[in-house]
Amino acid sequence: MAISSSAASARGSGFLSLRLPTVRGWIGNIGWPILLKELRGDFRRSRFFVTHFMCVLAIAIGVMVQIWIKRESENLTSVQLGRSLFDTFFGIQFLVVLIVFPALTSTAFTEERANKSLDLLITTDLRPGELVLGKFLATSAYCLITVFATVPLLAISTLFGGVQIEEIFIAYAILVGHTLVVAMIGVFFSSCYSANLRSTLTVYTIVFGYMAMLWFTLWDPVKKAWQEAGDRTLIAVLMQRIAGSASADEMAVTGGEGVQLLIGLVLVVGFAFAYLFTLTTNRVRTSTDDKSSNLRALTTLLLFLYLLACVVQPSPDASNRLEQMVRIDSILATRVWTSLLILFVAALTFPTEPLELSRRVQARFSRLRGPLAALRIFAPGSFWGLLYLAFLLVVSTAALLLLLQHAASWLDAGTLASVEDQQRWYSLIDRWRDVIITFPLYVLAFGALGFYLSSSGFTRGYCFLTVFFIFIITLLLPVIFEFQKFPDGIFSLYYLSPFTLWSSLNPPELPDEDGPRFVVLGGVAIIDFAKVFYPVLTAVLTGWAIAIARRRGVPLARMARRVGLKARAAA
Amino acid sequence: MVVVRDLRMVFGETVALDGISFEIGEGQIFGFIGPNGAGKTTTIKILATLLEPTSGDLSIAGLDVLEQPDEVRRIVGYMPDEFGVYEGITVWEYLEFFAGAFRVPPRERRTIVGGVLELTDLDPLQDRMVASLSKGMRQRLCLAKTLIHDPRVLILDEPASAMDPRARIELRALLKELRTMGKTILISSHILTELSDVCDSVGIIEKGKILEWGEVDRIIGRLKPRRTVHVTFHREFPAASEILATHPHVNEVNANGREVHFEYLGDPESFHAVLKLLVDREAPILAIRQEAADLERVFMEVTRGDLQ
Numbered sequence: 001m002a003i004s005s006s007a008a009s010a011r012g013s014g015f016l017s018l019r020l021p022t023v024r025g026w027i028g029n030i031g032w033p034i035l036l037k038e039l040r041g042d043f044r045r046s047r048f049f050v051t052h053f054m055c056v057l058a059i060a061i062g063v064m065v066q067i068w069i070k071r072e073s074e075n076l077t078s079v080q081l082g083r084s085l086f087d088t089f090f091g092i093q094f095l096v097v098l099i100v101f102p103a104l105t106s107t108a109f110t111e112e113r114a115n116k117s118l119d120l121l122i123t124t125d126l127r128p129g130e131l132v133l134g135k136f137l138a139t140s141a142y143c144l145i146t147v148f149a150t151v152p153l154l155a156i157s158t159l160f161g162g163v164q165i166e167e168i169f170i171a172y173a174i175l176v177g178h179t180l181v182v183a184m185i186g187v188f189f190s191s192c193y194s195a196n197l198r199s200t201l202t203v204y205t206i207v208f209g210y211m212a213m214l215w216f217t218l219w220d221p222v223k224k225a226w227q228e229a230g231d232r233t234l235i236a237v238l239m240q241r242i243a244g245s246a247s248a249d250e251m252a253v254t255g256g257e258g259v260q261l262l263i264g265l266v267l268v269v270g271f272a273f274a275y276l277f278t279l280t281t282n283r284v285r286t287s288t289d290d291k292s293s294n295l296r297a298l299t300t301l302l303l304f305l306y307l308l309a310c311v312v313q314p315s316p317d318a319s320n321r322l323e324q325m326v327r328i329d330s331i332l333a334t335r336v337w338t339s340l341l342i343l344f345v346a347a348l349t350f351p352t353e354p355l356e357l358s359r360r361v362q363a364r365f366s367r368l369r370g371p372l373a374a375l376r377i378f379a380p381g382s383f384w385g386l387l388y389l390a391f392l393l394v395v396s397t398a399a400l401l402l403l404l405q406h407a408a409s410w411l412d413a414g415t416l417a418s419v420e421d422q423q424r425w426y427s428l429i430d431r432w433r434d435v436i437i438t439f440p441l442y443v444l445a446f447g448a449l450g451f452y453l454s455s456s457g458f459t460r461g462y463c464f465l466t467v468f469f470i471f472i473i474t475l476l477l478p479v480i481f482e483f484q485k486f487p488d489g490i491f492s493l494y495y496l497s498p499f500t501l502w503s504s505l506n507p508p509e510l511p512d513e514d515g516p517r518f519v520v521l522g523g524v525a526i527i528d529f530a531k532v533f534y535p536v537l538t539a540v541l542t543g544w545a546i547a548i549a550r551r552r553g554v555p556l557a558r559m560a561r562r563v564g565l566k567a568r569a570a571a
Numbered sequence: 572m573v574v575v576r577d578l579r580m581v582f583g584e585t586v587a588l589d590g591i592s593f594e595i596g597e598g599q600i601f602g603f604i605g606p607n608g609a610g611k612t613t614t615i616k617i618l619a620t621l622l623e624p625t626s627g628d629l630s631i632a633g634l635d636v637l638e639q640p641d642e643v644r645r646i647v648g649y650m651p652d653e654f655g656v657y658e659g660i661t662v663w664e665y666l667e668f669f670a671g672a673f674r675v676p677p678r679e680r681r682t683i684v685g686g687v688l689e690l691t692d693l694d695p696l697q698d699r700m701v702a703s704l705s706k707g708m709r710q711r712l713c714l715a716k717t718l719i720h721d722p723r724v725l726i727l728d729e730p731a732s733a734m735d736p737r738a739r740i741e742l743r744a745l746l747k748e749l750r751t752m753g754k755t756i757l758i759s760s761h762i763l764t765e766l767s768d769v770c771d772s773v774g775i776i777e778k779g780k781i782l783e784w785g786e787v788d789r790i791i792g793r794l795k796p797r798r799t800v801h802v803t804f805h806r807e808f809p810a811a812s813e814i815l816a817t818h819p820h821v822n823e824v825n826a827n828g829r830e831v832h833f834e835y836l837g838d839p840e841s842f843h844a845v846l847k848l849l850v851d852r853e854a855p856i857l858a859i860r861q862e863a864a865d866l867e868r869v870f871m872e873v874t875r876g877d878l879q
Contacts, residue, residue, distance in 0.1 A: 036668070
């Protein structure tokens with residue numbers, strides 16, 4: 001039996017077997033083969049049934065225990081019981097999503113690596129995006145089955161009444177949204193490691209960090225509002241808070257802000273999703289096919305959209321000048337810190353990439369000549385990554401300074417009642433100017449550190465983690481020094497901390513023991529010291545990295561124009 | 572069909588491939604031989620588009636492997652030396668998945684999967700779970716997967732390492748059948764007898780360098796390796812050792828009863844002179860058997876066994 005002949009006969013059979021793309025064929029191009037294979041394999045494992053049974057059992061026990069407890073309470077109406085059961089159901093289901101699903105999602109690619117089957121997949125005709133999408137859809141489907149398998153349990157709570165259909169939809173939207181995000185995070189980290197355990201632990205660290213953030217930032221105000229609202233479900237209280245219709249307290253927002261918040265949330269999650277997806281596809285590509293330029297394009301788009309939104313920011317409304325000043329301060333804080341966060345993610349990601357570029361990638365970018373040669377900053381590799389970061393920092397600084405200039409025009413200092421208020425307004429503008437100029441330099445120094453580590457031949461994961469670790473350390477320095485009462489001096493690293501810099505710009509109104517002494521270092525304001533120190537540090541690290549790269553014989557700015565047979569033909 | 576020129580691959584301080592070159596003609600079976608760590612798998616991975624070489628050129632069917640990896644993947648079937656199979660699915664589903672991954676139209680998949688199963692003699696096992704297959708059977712399944720998109724070139728890295736003797740014989744027959752279908756095959760193996768029977772040409776690699784490459788017979792002829800000759804007499808012939816030792820190309824003569832073994836180092840064309848020496852002394856020759864120089868001997872002759 002000859003394959004060629006069978007294939008040929010199959011291709012020739014029937015007039016409908018044309019080469020035109022079919023809907024099924026198109027669907028097959030978006031990860032369908034992987035999805036089908038994964039579902040077939042996963043659903044036949046006993047793990048599937050055991051996991052789902054245990055999850056449903058946990059929720060069922062929770063609901064039953066709640067019924068048992070509430071049965072004892074007096075004066076509990078049927079509606080109250082229904083709402084209480086709904087809250088219990090949602091709470092346990094939410095915990096299942098965050099505690100059980102990371103284990104199910106974080107092995108998507110590590111299993112392929114452990115099984116030594118990833119090379120087989122890469123050498124097929126599937127694009128890396130299809131591989132990742134297939135894995136993502138498969139892990140999501142695996143988890144979503146648990147989410148939807150609990151619908152009958154939810155139905156028990158609706159029997160008692162008191163729960164609106166909208167609340168059910170919103171609850172499921174939250175659960176499904178979190179499931180998809182956990183699945184994407186799991187798939188991403190599974191592409192970073194070859195061992196299941198490492199990937200799973202990393203995903204759990206991220207998810208527990210998220211849970212801790214929810215706990216510390218949201219739980220107290222939501223709980224307070226929940227108790228105040230009395231006979232309402234948790235979902236109803238959350239929605240009420242977002243819609244801003246509740247009484248004013250620290251959680252209250254206006255209706256318009258609520259919509260803005262939701263749109264902002266969707267955009268942030270959407271970008272995070274796109275970012276993780278692009279990162280993951282690049283992790284499963286071969287080095288010859290490096291497309292981390294896509295990630296740079298995405299980051300540029302995200303940052304530019306955000307900066308554009310910042311620059312066109314309208315003046316905030318306020319009942320009086322002082323309140324307006326506070327609101328302007330708040331707007332500047334949000335915009336500047338968010339931009340710096342995006343820039344820091346870029347500093348962690350791009351200059352920590354491997355130093356050497358594949359010849360194919362070099363050839364691709366060497367085609368950019370003349371004015372287009374500037375686009376080479378989108379090329380992969382740590383050297384170009386650092387240049388790209390510098391470009392982002394320059395653009396961001398310019399845009400934020402524009403925003404600051406814009407913000408300065410929102411309030412006429414002459415209209416402020418007292419001289420103190422006028423001084424506060426001027427110092428507010430000066431403070432943000434210092435932050436906008438100095439903190440990007442701080443971020444650039446981390447980019448240079450990543451480039452230095454990468455040129456020294458460390459792995460990407462090591463470079464990434466080291467830069468991140470040192471960033472955390474610099475953040476914690478004030479805490480460490482404060483706790484240990486370490487004497488601060490001119491050589492103290494304490495002054496490198498962004499917290500120290502920030503506190504130097506916000507000296508306490510009442511001088512105390514720890515107040516103004518951090519403002520000045522050797523007679524120079526430490527913010528001015530930082531403006532010189534960080535560029536010098538960046539220059540030293542970059543120069544060192546370039547020297548190492550040259551010693552290793554790695555070309556940095558030079559790119560091979562041709563590759564393979566074309567290069568030979570040209571020669 | 573496959574052209575490799577000055578291929579060089581450096582991993583840090585280690586030179587894995589040091590300027591290797593070879594060519595494989597269309598419809599040929601090329602055996603890639605070398606000790607462990609010689610650079611076989613690295614070369615194969617580069618050809619399979621999984622690694623980018625430090626320098627050098629490669630083309631498969633006129634396509635530049637470095638410039639057009641996607642196109643190359645479509646015409647190459649790659650079977651790695653170590654691979655995993657998906658245990659939770661059946662043999663049929665496994666092949667159907669790879670057919671989908673190679674964008675074989677759904678309408679054609681049934682025919683093609685059936686054809687590949689038949690070709691690899693896996694059709695009786697098509698409904699068996701992959702988990703229940705032996706290692707040899709899994710290897711055969713991976714080979715079937717390699718054929719699923721009807722590639723023009725097959726790159727097989729140690730395809731028979733876990734197969735039993737019967738399966739190996741069947742693999743050789745399969746390779747010959749694939750050759751008749753016009754496939755070009757690059758196969759690496761430690762089991763040289765496996766290759767000598769089916770290969771049109773071989774490349775011997777050691778420490779990242781190709782020591783010899785070309786047609787098997789040509790290499791054997793050129794290297795003129797030792798041949799062991801066994802002569803059996805009607806009765807004991809004690810003078811045999813003495814007579815043979817006088818010939819300049821005869822070495823290591825051992826007499827054992829009615830039999831004499833010796834190493835012949837000369838040209839095959841002048842072997843008759845050795846026989847003439849015996850016949851002239853009226854040696855009662857009953858039979859002469861010559862152990863043909865084979866790939867194993869050539870390999871031992873060419874390589875030094877140094878580890879990299």
